Amino acid sequence: MELTTVWFILIGVLWAxxxxxxxxxxxxxxxxxxxxxxxxxxxxxxxxxxxxxDANEVWVLVAGGATFAAFPEWYATLFSGFFLPLLVILMAxxxxxxxxxxxxxxxxxRWRRGWDLAIFWGSVVPxxxxxxxxxxxxxxxxxxxxxxxxxxxxxxxxxxALLGGLTTLALFTLHGAVFLALKTDGPMRAEAGxxxxxxxxxxxxxxxxxxxxxxxxxxxGLGIALSVLAALALVAAVPLTRAxxxxxxxxxxxxxxxxxxxxxxxxxxPNVMPSTIDETYNLTVNNASSxxxxxxxxTWVAVIFTPIVLIYQGWTYWVFRKRLKLSDIPA
Amino acid sequence: MDALDLSRWQFGITTVYHFIFVPITxxxxxxxxxxxxxxxxxxxxxxxxxxxxxxxLFLINFAIGVVTGIVQEFQFGMNWSAxxxxxxxxxxxxxxxxxxxxxxxxxxxxxxxxFGWDRLPRLVHLAAIWMVSIGTMLSAYFILAANSxxxxxxxxxxxDGRAELTSIGAVLTNSTTLVTFPHTITACFLTAxxxxxxxxxxxxxxxxxxxxxxxxxxxxxxxxxxxxLGVLITGDIQARVMTEQQPMKMAAAEALYETTESASFSLxxxxxxxxxxxxWSVRVPSLLSFMATGDPAGEVExxxxxxAAYEEKYGAGDYVPYVPVTYWSFRLMIGFGALAxxxxxxxxxxxxxxxxxxSRWLWIAAVSxxxxxxxxxxxxxxxxxxxxxxxxxxxxFKTAQSGSPAVSTGEAATGLIxxxxxYGILAVIEVGLFLKYAALGAPDIPPASxxxxxxxxxxx
Numbered sequence: 082m083e084l085t086t087v088w089f090i091l092i093g094v095l096w097a098x099x100x101x102x103x104x105x106x107x108x109x110x111x112x113x114x115x116x117x118x119x120x121x122x123x124x125x126x127x128x129x130x131x132x133x134x135d136a137n138e139v140w141v142l143v144a145g146g147a148t149f150a151a152f153p154e155w156y157a158t159l160f161s162g163f164f165l166p167l168l169v170i171l172m173a174x175x176x177x178x179x180x181x182x183x184x185x186x187x188x189x190x191r192w193r194r195g196w197d198l199a200i201f202w203g204s205v206v207p208x209x210x211x212x213x214x215x216x217x218x219x220x221x222x223x224x225x226x227x228x229x230x231x232x233x234x235x236x237x238x239x240x241x242a243l244l245g246g247l248t249t250l251a252l253f254t255l256h257g258a259v260f261l262a263l264k265t266d267g268p269m270r271a272e273a274g275x276x277x278x279x280x281x282x283x284x285x286x287x288x289x290x291x292x293x294x295x296x297x298x299x300x301x302g303l304g305i306a307l308s309v310l311a312a313l314a315l316v317a318a319v320p321l322t323r324a325x326x327x328x329x330x331x332x333x334x335x336x337x338x339x340x341x342x343x344x345x346x347x348x349x350x351p352n353v354m355p356s357t358i359d360e361t362y363n364l365t366v367n368n369a370s371s372x373x374x375x376x377x378x379x380t381w382v383a384v385i386f387t388p389i390v391l392i393y394q395g396w397t398y399w400v401f402r403k404r405l406k407l408s409d410i411p412a
Numbered sequence: 413m414d415a416l417d418l419s420r421w422q423f424g425i426t427t428v429y430h431f432i433f434v435p436i437t438x439x440x441x442x443x444x445x446x447x448x449x450x451x452x453x454x455x456x457x458x459x460x461x462x463x464x465x466x467x468x469l470f471l472i473n474f475a476i477g478v479v480t481g482i483v484q485e486f487q488f489g490m491n492w493s494a495x496x497x498x499x500x501x502x503x504x505x506x507x508x509x510x511x512x513x514x515x516x517x518x519x520x521x522x523x524x525x526x527f528g529w530d531r532l533p534r535l536v537h538l539a540a541i542w543m544v545s546i547g548t549m550l551s552a553y554f555i556l557a558a559n560s561x562x563x564x565x566x567x568x569x570x571x572d573g574r575a576e577l578t579s580i581g582a583v584l585t586n587s588t589t590l591v592t593f594p595h596t597i598t599a600c601f602l603t604a605x606x607x608x609x610x611x612x613x614x615x616x617x618x619x620x621x622x623x624x625x626x627x628x629x630x631x632x633x634x635x636x637x638x639x640x641l642g643v644l645i646t647g648d649i650q651a652r653v654m655t656e657q658q659p660m661k662m663a664a665a666e667a668l669y670e671t672t673e674s675a676s677f678s679l680x681x682x683x684x685x686x687x688x689x690x691x692w693s694v695r696v697p698s699l700l701s702f703m704a705t706g707d708p709a710g711e712v713e714x715x716x717x718x719x720a721a722y723e724e725k726y727g728a729g730d731y732v733p734y735v736p737v738t739y740w741s742f743r744l745m746i747g748f749g750a751l752a753x754x755x756x757x758x759x760x761x762x763x764x765x766x767x768x769x770x771s772r773w774l775w776i777a778a779v780s781x782x783x784x785x786x787x788x789x790x791x792x793x794x795x796x797x798x799x800x801x802x803x804x805x806x807x808x809f810k811t812a813q814s815g816s817p818a819v820s821t822g823e824a825a826t827g828l829i830x831x832x833x834x835y836g837i838l839a840v841i842e843v844g845l846f847l848k849y850a851a852l853g854a855p856d857i858p859p860a861s862x863x864x865x866x867x868x869x870x871x872x
Contacts (some may be wrong), residue, residue, distance in 0.1 A: 147510075149507055153500020234823075372571065372576045
């Protein structure tokens with residue numbers, strides 16, 4: 082296999098990992114106002130993701146760094162072209178990250194309310210905008226012959242992209258609800274489960290609409306097949322939640338996210354960013370990539386260190402596998 | 413101002429801001445790990461209380477260092493896309509490796525450390541904070557390798573309109589990296605030591621928790637002195653490497669316009685802004701020659717000669733960095749670092765044996781030490797980066813070529829204003845929290861409770 086293909090796959094894996102992992106901690110943040118009616122239950126919800134959200138967020142940093150190293154043209158075009166949405170995402174992630182660490186550091190209801198809002202908006206905004214960004218990548222954007230984005234800001238807010246944003250928002254929220262049902266015991270477990278069932282009523286049609294639109298626009302056989310599987314996994318999450326098989330339900334929403342990202346990358350290939358101006362201006366794995374030497378070096382680094390990272394991150398989830406309940410939270 | 417100028421301001425502001433917190437976390441993580449190791453080995457409660465106290469201050473700083481770090485990585489693509497296209501084949505690799513090797517390590521093991529107090533065996537929990545510390549240093553290494561490549565590009569060839577990597581080994585063992593890394597890491601320890609010294613002094617002055625803060629004060633002071641010595645030695649070596657690789661930067665550091673043998677070093681100068689006229693200065697004979705070449709009689713090239721030589725080599729243009737900034741940032745870097753060491757030495761002297769000095773000024777000086785390395789670090793980076801101008805990659809790519817064509821002036825202004833305002837607000841919050849937790853003092857350790865249903869330690 083060409084190294085450019087290998088790196089296209091690896092970057093797909095990094096994004097899939099990012100959405101799979103940070104997807105549920107975004108979801109927990111989004112559900113904070115709904116499920117955390119008093120301070121103690123909010124803290125319970127936050128503590129389910131406490132040990133892991135930071136490491137989850139690193140996936141996007143590595144995805145960004147890997148894109149820079151393997152496909153610098155893609156990195157440059159994407160990040161400068163999507164300047165304002167990325168700026169908003171960055172600011173959201175900044176206040177969100179600080180909120181987790183700082184909200185409990187002052188004994189004041191106003192202080193905590195402020196940071197709770199930061200957690201909510203800091204989770205909603207990236208959950209929507211990542212979807213908007215990826216839908217735009219898939220749809221294609223105005224790129225000129227120099228691979229520069231010439232579209233302006235409002236070009237990014239087209240109906241397809243907004244539906245993409247809605248899809249990631251719905252999926253991550255559901256994923257977060259299922260995660261909360263999996264990681265808690267007592268009233269929150271039951272409540273999160275019920276909420277997940279209701280959220281699925283929104284997530285299934287929205288995601289289906291987005292996947293159908295994507296399939297119709299691109300007519301990529303493998304992409305459509307993967308989308309159908311993703312949709313099936315999403316539907317399966319509903320009875321699993323109802324049966325209180327939260328582990329399996331979480332697996333189902335996780336599989337949905339991973340398959341959807343895979344479908345997206347499969348559909349995109351061999352482009353990394355198609356141009357709507359002229360097909361010959363498309364950014365592809367070939368014209369966006371680093372040299373063979375750099376890709377070789379990066380491949381060795383990835384082959385050696387990715388398994389190590391996966392092992393110790395997996396171990397973290399094992400260490401904190403216990404369900405949390407209200408009585409675990411110190412008053 | 414156009415988009416490029418706005419992006420330059422944004423990069424400067426976000427980078428200096430990010431680097432206020434980073435050295436604290438690099439130095440403090442190792443010191444906290446050391447204190448926790450002392451506790452595990454001796455079982456003394458004071459060490460555990462010290463670990464928890466400094467650990468809390470470490471976490472408050474770590475959080476803001478992490479979130480501002482994301483901006484650092486993303487703005488290369490957002491504001492500097494032409495630069496990213498030009499160097500991505502080389503510059504992206506250490507950045508990606510930093511993420512894979514260092515960020516994952518830090519963030520994962522920090523989560524384990526914060527939440528693992530009661531869940532992990534004592535030694536495994538101790539190992540977690542050491543992993544965090546190792547992660548922060550690995551991170552520093554790779555990011556400095558990337559920066560050093562901009563200062564002194566190696567291991568590459570000029571390919572199709574961009575720089576292409578030919579040797580990753582050369583990039584990772586760049587002589588610039590090898591001198592910059594120890595200089596930066598020792599400066600990080602100096603920073604954390606000064607913070608420890610300052611906060612401990614505040615408590616000792618009030619007679620608070622002497623059993624925790626007297627040893628902490630002396631530990632902090634020793635760290636400042638030993639690390640400071642390291643900073644001096646590595647800085648000296650670095651100055652020579654820099655003179656060899658970027659002679660213009662050294663000339664600009666001294667505002668030395670004419671090539672001079674056994675050049676003196678001016679501690680302080682009042683003159684015209686462009687340095688051409690000197691009204692009054694305090695000078696140390698031959699010191700500049702010694703710093704630049706290791707020989708008091710050595711020749712140091714002046715700005716005028718270098719400008720002529722660069723024009724011949726790179727074509728017409730202005731190759732002189734903004735001299736007042738390089739001149740003063742270089743002095744303030746050294747001056748604030750030296751001042752911190754001086755106060756640390758005094759602190760050790762005045763607290764020897766069981767002594768606790770009475771002089772109010774001494775305590776004020778000790779508490780103010782916290783700011784000095786932070787200022788020295790900031791001025792050090794300002795000097796390093798401003799002294800490289802007009803280049804982003806020395807000798808091959810200019811700052812003027814580096815910006816993002818797709819980013820409008822309005823967008824760049826939005827980015828600059830939004831981030832600056834946000835960072836300003838966060839600075840107030842961070843300092844407030846830091847002062848609050850510093851003033852709280854070390855926690856009492858409750859007697860071991862019933863093990864079965866223990867509440868979470870360090871929970872959010």
